[in-house]
Amino acid sequence: MPRGGRGSGGRGSAPKVRPVTELARIDIAKALEDFRADPNASELEFPPNVDNHFRAVVHAECKKLGLKSKSHGKGDDRRVRVTKAEAFRPDDAEDLFDLGLGARAAAAMEEYFEKAPQSEAEIRRSVAGSVGDFDGDGEREARVKTKKRSYKGGVEMRGRAIDAGEATRRADALAGRIRSDAALGELQKKRAALPVAKFRDDILNAVRNHQVTLVAGSTGCGKTTQVPQYLLDDAWASGSGAAIVCTQPRRISAMTVSERIANERGESIGQSTVGYQIRLESRVAADCSLLFCTSGVLLRKLTSETSDKTCEALTHIIIDELHERDLFADFLTIILRQVLPKHPHLKLVLMSATMREDLFSNYFGGCPVISVPGFIHPVTEYHLEDILPMVGWGGTHHTAVGAKKSDGPIVNAPTSGSGVDVMREAIMRAFLEDTDESFDWLMQCARESDPQGLSYVNVCHSTGATALMAAAGKGRQMEVSQLLGLGASPAMRSSDGSNAADWAERFGHIELAEALRSVDDEDDHAGSHEQSALLLSNYQLSIDPDEVDIDLIHNLIVWIVRERTVDEKSEGAILVFLPGWDEISKLRDSLSADYNVCRAASILPLHSMVAPAEQRKVFQRPAKGMRKIVLSTNIAETAVTIDDVVFVIDSGRLKEKSYDAYSAVSTLQAAWISQASAKQRRGRAGRVRPGECFRVYSSSRYSSFAEYQLPEMQRSPLEELCLQVRVLAESGAGVVEDGPGSTAGFLARAIEPPVPQATENAVQLLKDIGALTNDERLTRLGRHLGELPLHPRVGKMILYAALFGVLDPILTVACAAAYRPPFIISTDGRRTGDIARAAFSDQAGGGSDQLAVTKAYEAWERVLRDGGRSGERMFLNANSLSPSTLHMIKGMRQQLVQALIQRGIISDLRSASVNSQSGALVRAVLAVGMYPLVGRFLPQCKAPTLATLRGERVRVHAHSVNGKVDVAEISSRRESGEKIATLCCFDELIRGSHAVQVRECTLVAAAAIVFVCAKLTVRPDVPHVDPETGEEIPRPGPPSALLVVDDWLRFRVPLRAVAQITVLRLRLQNAFAMKVEHPQEMLPKDIHESVRCVSRVLADAADELLNRHGGGGVSFARNVGGGDYGGGRGGRGGGRGGRGRGDGRFDGRGGGRGGDRGRGVSNIPQPRR
Missing domain, CATH: 3.40.50.300 (P-loop containing nucleotide triphosphate hydrolases)
Structure with missing residues (x-):
């Protein structure tokens, strides 16, 4: 039998399983949640009378919540102190890096500036270093109205006015179908038997007499399928038409409910009265009177310039499943409460489960509530303590529970042997020392059994004392609970006649004594209940409570x-x-x-x-x-x-998936x-x-x-919502005010408003990317982004992709980010998904989860075109790809292309994608879209770890292609001795159960960050001073200065290159502003040339990066705005090379060959090899 000692989970316990009771875990979680929610609390300390397992659970829960925890003290005084995360500080402030530009980049800038030298004004503006006004000229605000285009993806229905004859004809046609179709007749009988049918008249009367009505119905009462039909049939019966829109929180709900209703009316979906409209799919007839859609579809229409026309055309709006509190549904309620007074004919019907009816009713001025009960079929409930005996779960010790407790309790326990001696010694040591170590040893011994299977938990010391008495006497509630779970008998008595409750009372632990007596005083029936409770305790101590069993x-x-x-x-x-x-x-x-x-x-x-x-x-x-x-x-x-x-x-x-507004980190945890x-x-x-x-x-x-x-509005980032608030402000609806703070003021009108910090974060990001002015008005860029069904940051990436001619692959990245990546995690232990992802990443030069998606999508389209369905199935299986996800991405791409064409941003996809084979430009545009979500690999860390701009240290997820990257190798020093900063961009930070992680990321060149960061500062390069002589030591090489990115990364750059880079950055911003302001016009030649120069610089920087990474060929843009490109050269040994256009290959030994040169017209020379 093992002896003593502390363990990282207790010896004898399953891996990662802490023997801490469920009630203790609940108390820990509640204490931490309350502390986190209290803005005035800065520190929380747990008492010292707990063991190391309890403290370990506290540490684990703190990681989930983003709190800091630390154990301090020794022995009996050891305790856990919890604090909130401090303001982040970038930890690269003292590091100095090389920018990673090669000779080709320097030559490209020299050649360009010989033809287009910097002006004094440009140099002054470029040194300012902040991102410019995307409306064009500095002080000019975005007030020049561009031609407005109504949203094409919104609710399109026939107006509400039809003549009485048409209404009667439709009603008669429905009655005729029911009479002639026996199956349809049976369906009507089932409809009539639904609980909601008894409340039909009550609902219709409430809707007639009030503008807002709430129907609160229990699950299965039939409100979702029947209430819309009641409204429609009532309108027809009165000789008038109806135009009803019913929102659902999910796409599948809109489809299935509409199909169900069409079936009940003897129709085919989308052919007559009933239809649905969701993202990428619409089945709506010209004479549709009842349309089901997602909340987002209706929201887009209500925030467009035609919102008044929409409200005028509709007769009823139904918001179903309001209790789910999804983001867009809550936003809709704010808008509708504002616009209903302007449209008195419009009826709003809210439908919810029977919960929080008063909250919704009061929000709409005390609107009537029709409560509908559900089915009366009883449902028998069982909890875990009931289920374990059903399935015959038998923990190691549950059969050794003591029997009936009277004068002489029947307890099966060994009385001799070496194990008994060790247990007796452990009891004595625990009582005399009362330390975590001694009680850890006691608990470990109590979990053991003798060769006959009898547990040592009820072994008595020579004084008659048991382990339970020792724990009770010392007031150790945790150990008492665990011992009871192991089968310890509270009825056993020591030689002086005292039981465990008496021991607790003798040493002043009154509450514990009462708890033990309540256990001891149970009758026979309660004894059975106790055995069930002990079985439950055994089970809970043997499993990981954070995992589903x-x-x-x-x-x-x-x-x-x-x-x-x-x-x-x-x-x-x-x-x-x-x-x-x-x-x-x-x-x-x-x-x-x-x-x-x-x-x-x-x-x-x-x-x-x-x-x-x-x-x-x-x-x-x-x-x-x-x-x-x-x-x-x-x-x-x-x-x-x-x-x-x-x-x-x-x-x-x-x-x-939730959002922590105070740390600006998303969380994805099982809750x-x-x-x-x-x-x-x-x-x-x-x-x-x-x-x-x-x-x-x-x-x-x-x-x-x-x-x-919690409602979704209180647990989600709000950038898209805040942008839609500003779009609504310009729609003419008159429901949003102007000026600083007006966005937060509008969202504060929600049923349950978001945390103010979340709104502040969102508005600030929109300002940072140039979508809002300082007084929260839309810029031209903001208007464009507001019409794209994407996160604003991703929308900006799309616009940059159009500018650089790399739209096609960026579209795929954007759609996968908005929906999900197509790779499936294998559940059979195979790593086919990870292997396929890495192979596709290698085709794009390596080091990119996002570009792996683009290559997988391109390969799938080729197989779909050339190999047919059978070829597609083989391809998908071999590469662990989801067909439904790929088809969704394809549909989203088509939708986005149409939106870009309608806005005049592109004329067609092909012309906006002429440089799509340039991996350098694609990576640079990814950096634009993801910035400021950028991190630097820390070579001192064993596992791939990033230091971010905000000072976090985050892990790269194991499933990422960069999850096993050799950071030390790619973060080497140049010949000059300067360190290389290996940077990575990502789309979000996610806090899991144990750490903050990055799931998908892409290696990017530092030069790309310099061109797109929010603030670029030029600082003098202070010479090194000899500490002994005080003399300045001249730095070898040309004069240099420091480029500081957002007060974070510092790069030493030759002085001449500093002036060139800062002015190029300014000209790139101007080019983007012009493209946004006049999307259909060609860029002036001088601006066009600046974009081409930036392309060459980024191509060289990416080539340098991927040579260090060991990846394959980076292709170079043959022409910004037209042309194709060749394949790049192979990496420097070890890695697999990417495929260039034509016959580019890489043999894995650094001997790559470029592909065929493209045929596009270009003045950019092929880079020398």
């Missing part, structure tokens, strides 16, 4: 399939709620490998990344004798209804759901018969859940 859920499904086969529930579907795709994949694979399950079950995933055709399968009834098992995220919580579900298994978790969500999930069972809900979390954990989930 896939094995337990698998066993529970097996139990349901086995036990629920002889009653009316035998064919009921099982719906499993899981946090994300990883858990869905693991459970699907686990069930598919179980013959007893898969032979009689249809296992269907339901996730947003599943193709729509596959998603629809979950609504179909399975073949007779088969049971349907649906593995879903929270999409099935409210967005869709699966009628035949009888059993719900709720993991209690969801994968939630506990709210009580409201748990009730919604339970309500999905028993739609057609009595159901059962299995909650794979304890009743104590449920009690700790927040009552409601």
Whole structure:
């Protein structure tokens, strides 16, 4: 038997499992959340009477919340102090780097400035160093109105006015279809049986007499499918027309609900009355009267110049699932509350689950609330403590629980042997020393068993004292709880007749004594309950509470399939709620490998990344004798209804992406759901018969859940929303004020406003990228960005891509960033996805997750064109690519191209992509779009780690192509002795459970950052002074100065190059401003030449970078605005080279050959080799 000592998790524990009780974990999480939310609190200290496991959990929770924690003190006084993160300070302020420009870049600048020398005025402006006004001339504001174009992707419906005869004809046609179609008639009977049908007249009367009505209906009451039809049929019955728009929070909801309603009316979707419009897909007839769309589609229309016309044409707007509080739905409520008084004919119907009705009603001036109950089928609830005995879970010690506690409790414990002696010694040591180390040893011994399987937990010392008595006497609540979980008996007595409660009371721990007596005084029934509680405690101490127990859920499904086969529930579907795709994949694979399950079950995933055709399968009834098992995220919580579900298994978790406004970091973590969500999930069972809900979390954990989930507006970055607020301000609707702070003032009108810091961050970013003026008015750039369905920073990247002629690949990057990358993480242990990503990255020169996506997309399009469907399937399987994601990216690209053409930014994609093979330019434009999200690799760190502009140290995710980069090799010194700064741009920082990480990133040249940073400062290069003599030591080489990027990175650059770079940067800004102001006009020759010079400089810098990286050929722009390019040269050994146009290859030994030269007309010479 092992002896003593501290451990990093306790010896005998499973890896990464801390033996800390659930109640203690709940208390820790609550204390930290309260501390984080208190703006006046700067420090939180936990008491010293806890062990190292408790402190380890505190440290882990602090990492999740972005808090700092540190243990201090020794022995009994050791405790954890928690503080909030301080203001970030860049930690590169004292480092000095080489800019990484080669001889070709210097020659290009010399050649250019011989023809276009700098003026004195330019030099003065360039030294100022900040990003210029994107409206053109410095002081001129963006007030010159460009030709306005209405948004083409919005709600397009026939006006509300139709004559009485047409309304009657439509109503008669519907009645005729119902009479002639027996199946349709049966559907009407089912409609009439829905709970909401009894409230039809109440709803219609409320809508007639009030402008705003709230329908609060329980899950399954039928409000989503029936209320829109009631409004439509009532309008027709009164001889008038209707133009109804119903918003849904998700694309799949808009599709499935509209299809369901069309089916109930005997129509084909999009052919007559009912239609839907979502991103990239629209099925709307000319005479459509009922349109389903996402909140974003309606929002775009209401923030356009035609918003008044839209409101005039509509008769009803329905916002469904309002309780979900998605970002756009909350934004819609702000707008509609403002515009309704101007359109008294327009009716607003809010539909929500039965929760927080008063909040929504009061927001709209106390509008009437129609409450509709759901189905009355009872749903039986089980929590984790009920489930464990069902599935036969047997922890190591749960069978050794003491029996009935009376005068002489029956306790099975060994009485002799070396293990007993060690346990007795541990009891004595723990009581006498009362240190973490001694109690760690005691707990370790208590978890052991003798050769016959009897636990040592109830072994008695010669005085009759047990481990539980020692822990109780010292007031160690954590150890007491753990010992009870291991089966320690509180009824056992020492030689003086005292039990554990008496020991606690004797030493002054009154509350602990009372708790132990309540356990000891239970009757026989309570004893059974106690055994269940002990089983639960054993289970919780043996698993990682941050992970979903896939094995337990698998066993529970097996139990349901086995036990629920002889009653009316035998064919009921099982719906499993899981946090994300990883858990869905693991459970699907686990069930598919179980013959007893898969032979009689249809296992269907339901996730947003599943193709729509596959998603629809979950609504179909399975073949007779088969049971349907649906593995879903929270999409099935409210967005869709699966009628035949009888059993719900709720993991209690969801994968939630949130935003920390105070650290400006996104978080992506599995979090506990709210009580409201748990009730919604339970309500999905028993739609057609009595159901059962299995909650794979304890009743104590449920009690700790927040009552409601935070609204999305309080947990999301707000740049897109703030930009739409400014677009709305210029739409003429008159609902947004002007001036500084007006954006925050408008969002403060929300039902539950965002954190002020989040709005400040968003407005500041929009100012930094030139989308807003200082008084929060839209610039011309801001107007363009407001019409693109992208994050403003990504929109700016698109415009730069059009300027440099690299639009095609940047479109792919932008769409993948807005949706998701197409690579699938393998769940079978293979690394095909990572290998494919790395191979595609190598084709683009290496070191880029974003460019790997572009190469994968290009290859897929070629296979689709040349290889057909069978070739596509082979290609997708071989490279772990998602077909649904690739098709979505393709559709988004087409939508963006049309938007750019409509805005006059490009004439066609081909002409805006003439330099798309120039990896250097593509990387530079990526830096534009992602800046200031840039970091420098730290060569001193073993794992790839970045130091960011804001001072964070962040890890590169293992799945990134840069996750295993040799930082020391690519961060070497030049011959001059200057260090090389290896930089990386990324699209967001994500705080996971353990650290802040970058998931997708791209190596970029430092020169690209110099040209696009917000502030570039020129400082003197102070000579080195001999500390002994005090004399200045001349620096070798030409005179130099320092270029400082945003008070962060410092580069030593020859003085002549400093003047050239700063003026080139200014001219590039002017070129971009002119392109934004007059997108359809050709750039003047002098401005065009400056862009070409910048292209050559960036190409050389990228070539230098990728030579160090060992990657393949960088191709060079043959012409900015027209032409093709050749392949680049191979890297300096080791890496695989990229493919140039034509026959460029690289043999992996540094012997790469360029591809064929392009045929475009160009005055840029091919770079010398």
